[in-house]
Amino acid sequence: MTSAPMRKDAARNRQRIVDVARQLVDEGTPLQLNDVARRVGVGVATVYRHFPTPEALMETVAAPGLEALVARAERALTEEDPWNALADFLDVTLEAQLTDPSLTIVRAAPDRVLPRTEELTATLDSLAGQLLDRARAAGAVRGVVTWDDLLPLMCGLAFAAQVHADDDETRRETGRRYLGVMLRGLRG
Known part of the structure; x- marks a missing residue:
């Protein structure tokens, strides 16, 4: 059974x-459905x-970003150098x-409420795990690290960069510095 198309x-x-909702999220304002309606x-x-x-x-707001990350992971799997990918x-x-x-x-939430989000996050996790496995098989990553280890670390890096910087450029610089530390620790 298909649903009827949505009225214009x-x-x-x-x-x-x-x-x-996108504006509120970007402002750092919690999503309250009554506020959105107003x-x-x-x-x-x-x-x-x-x-x-x-x-x-929130998951609907995040969907385009998740889709972009899935596409980027798919492209990364075609790159020749596993570590660089x-x-x-x-x-x-x-x-x-x-x-x-x-x-x-959305990535830090314990559960997904939309099937599309579950599909996107599962695909993203699978692709990221494949990237990590490829790098490990090439001897570029320590054998003990799994994607389940890296996922919360990536969320933590983003959180730490947000907390320790006041402007976008400083956040990016701080995040890249933190990521560099993590990558050095991963390197086999």
Whole structure:
């Protein structure tokens, strides 16, 4: 069974809700569905009809960033040098986390509420694990490290860079410095 296409006004409202949520996330403001409705200028029932929970809205905001990271991981798997492919992917991942706070929030959450988010994060974890395995097989990474180890470390690097810097450029520099320390520790 397929669902009926969304009416144009409903699709427009949904996009406005996502756009406002994106602004709130970028400002560091917690997503409260009542606040989103007020800022969009729609009834709260309209927001809940599209997004039953703040987590569902957050995951929708994060989806384009997750899709971009999946695409980057797929490209990295085609690169010749396994170490550079892994290091570059981790660099891109950290940059994405520092510029899109929704990514760290969604990646650090204990559960996923949307099937699409579950699919994207599972794919991303699988691809990242393959990148790590490739680098390990080439002797470029210590054998004891798993993707399950690196995932929380990447979230921690992004968090530490956010906390210890006041502006975007300093956050990026700090994050790259922290990532460099982690990469040196990974190197086989």
